[in-house]
Amino acid sequence: MIWQLDLLILTLVVICGIGSLMIKDLLGAAILFGAYSFMMCVLWAVMGAVDVALTEASVGAGVSTVFFVATVFHTTRRTKD
Amino acid sequence: MRILGILVCVTTGAMLIWASGEFPPWGDPNSPASLHVSPRYIEKTMEETSVPNAVTSVLADYRGYDTMFETTVIFAAGVSCFMLLRLFSGRERSFQHYRHILTGLTLRVRRKGKELPELEEFEPMDSLWTPYDLILRTLCRFLLPFIQLFALYVIAHGHHSPGGGFQGGVILGASMIFLAISQDMRSALRRIRERTLAIFSVAGVATYAGTGTLCLLLGSNFLDYGALSRIFPVDPVGARSLGIFFVEVGVGIAVMATMIVIYHNLASEGFLDEGL
Numbered sequence: 001m002i003w004q005l006d007l008l009i010l011t012l013v014v015i016c017g018i019g020s021l022m023i024k025d026l027l028g029a030a031i032l033f034g035a036y037s038f039m040m041c042v043l044w045a046v047m048g049a050v051d052v053a054l055t056e057a058s059v060g061a062g063v064s065t066v067f068f069v070a071t072v073f074h075t076t077r078r079t080k081d
Numbered sequence: 082m083r084i085l086g087i088l089v090c091v092t093t094g095a096m097l098i099w100a101s102g103e104f105p106p107w108g109d110p111n112s113p114a115s116l117h118v119s120p121r122y123i124e125k126t127m128e129e130t131s132v133p134n135a136v137t138s139v140l141a142d143y144r145g146y147d148t149m150f151e152t153t154v155i156f157a158a159g160v161s162c163f164m165l166l167r168l169f170s171g172r173e174r175s176f177q178h179y180r181h182i183l184t185g186l187t188l189r190v191r192r193k194g195k196e197l198p199e200l201e202e203f204e205p206m207d208s209l210w211t212p213y214d215l216i217l218r219t220l221c222r223f224l225l226p227f228i229q230l231f232a233l234y235v236i237a238h239g240h241h242s243p244g245g246g247f248q249g250g251v252i253l254g255a256s257m258i259f260l261a262i263s264q265d266m267r268s269a270l271r272r273i274r275e276r277t278l279a280i281f282s283v284a285g286v287a288t289y290a291g292t293g294t295l296c297l298l299l300g301s302n303f304l305d306y307g308a309l310s311r312i313f314p315v316d317p318v319g320a321r322s323l324g325i326f327f328v329e330v331g332v333g334i335a336v337m338a339t340m341i342v343i344y345h346n347l348a349s350e351g352f353l354d355e356g357l
Contacts (some may be wrong), residue, residue, distance in 0.1 A: 047107065050243035051136045054235070058251040063340055066258055070348035070357055 006046065013039045024078050030068035037061040130321040132240045140245065141325040145304040149289050152246075152332050156286050159339030163279075166346040167353070174352055178206040207265055207355040221263035228256040236333045240322060246332025250285075253333065254340030266349055266356040275345070275353060278338045285335025292327045 016036035020029045037060030044053035105112035122139055132138040140148055179188045181203055188203070236249030261269035293304040301308035306324025307317040315323055348356030 051134075051140075051245070051248075054243045054248045055251075058248050058255070062255055063251055063258070063344075066255070066262075067343065067347055070344060073348070073357055074350055 009039050009042055026072045026077055026079060027069065030065055030072055033068065034061050034065035131318045132322050132325060134240055134242065137239050137245055137325060141328045142306065142321055152286055152289055152335050155339050156282055156335055159282055159342045162343045162346050166351040168351040178208050179203040180206045205267065218263060221259065225256055225260060229253060232256060236329055239329055246329035247336055250333035250336030251340055254337040257341050258344045262357050266345065266354065278342050281338035282335050282342065285331045285338065288331030289328050292324055
C-alpha cells in the first residue's frame with residue numbers, strides 16, 4: 001500500500017482510539033469506536049488477513065456498535081468522570 | 082489517582098512500542114511464526130482437505146477443537162446476557178401505548194397486573210414512537226433479503242473466499258436486528274420468536290459437537306471429518322471439506338441466534354416488547 005495512505009489510516013486509528021476514551025458523550029464514543037474498528041478492518045485487509053478483516057467489519061464495526069448504541073439509549077448520554 | 086493511571090498507561094505503551102522494534106518485519110518468511118507449522122498447512126491443505134482457503138481449513142479442521150469452544154463462548158455470552166437482563170413473567174412495564182388505526186388517536190393504558198385485550202382497531206405502539214416513514218420502511222424491506230442472501234453466501238462460500246460461520250452468522254443476525262430497528266421489536270419477534278432463538282443457539286453448538294461425535298462413532302477421532310466418507314458418498318478428502326461445511330453451518334446458526342438474543346435483551350431492558 002502507498003505508505004502515505006497507510007500512515008493516514010494509522011493516525012486515524014490512534015485518534016479514534018484516544019477520542020473514544022476521552023469524549024464525554026457516550027453515543028459519540030460508541031460511534032468513534034465503530035470508526036476505530038473500521039480503520040482496523042482496512043488495515044487487516046491491507047496486510048492480507050482478509051478473514052480477520054471481514055470479522056472486524058461485521059463484529060467490530062457492525063454489531064458491537066449497535067449493541068453500544070442500544071445500551072447508551074438506556075443510560076445517561078454523558079459520562080460523569 | 083488519575084495521573085498515576087495515565088503514567089501506568091504511558092509507561093506500558095512505551096514499553097510495548099519499544100518491544101515491537103524487536104519483531105521480525107511484516108511478511109518475513111524466516112520469522113519464527115512462519116517456520117514452525119505454517120509451511121505444512123500451506124503445502125498440505127489442498128491435498129488433505131480440498132479447501133482452497135487455508136484459513137478456513139485451519140480454523141475448522143486442524144484447529145477444530147478450538148473453534149468448538151469459541152462457539153461455546155459465544156453461546157455462553159448469549160446465555161449470560163439473557164440471565165442478567167431478561168425479566169421473566171409477572172414483571173411488565175406499568176403502561177402501554179396504543180394507537181387507534183383509523184383515527185391515529187393515541188391511548189396510554191395503565192396496566193395493573195391484568196392482561197390487556199387484543200383489539201383489531203388498536204395496535205400496540207412503542208413509547209418512544211417515531212412517525213411512520215414509508216421510504217425508510219420500504220427501503221429496509223427491499224434491503225433485507227439481499228443482506229440475508231449475502232450472509233448465506235459468506236457461510237457457504239467460506240471454503241473458497243474469506244468468510245465462514247462466524248462472519249456469516251453475524252451478518253445474518255444483523256439482518257434481523259436491522260428489521261427490529263427499522264420496523265419495531267414486536268414485528269421482528271413475530272418473525273423469529275424468543276423460544277426459536279434459544280433453540281437455534283443450542284442447536285448450532287449441538288451441530289458442531291454432533292459432527293465431532295459422529296466422527297467418533299464412525300471409528301475416528303473426535304472432529305476427524307475423514308470418517309464421514311463412510312456414510313456420505315464422498316472420498317475421505319472430500320469428507321473433510323464436507324465436515325468443515327457442517328461445522329460452519331452450526332457456528333453460523335449459533336452466532337446468529339446469540340446476536341439477536343443479546344440485541345433484544347439489551348435494547349428492550351429485558352422486557353422484550355419495544356426497542357430502539
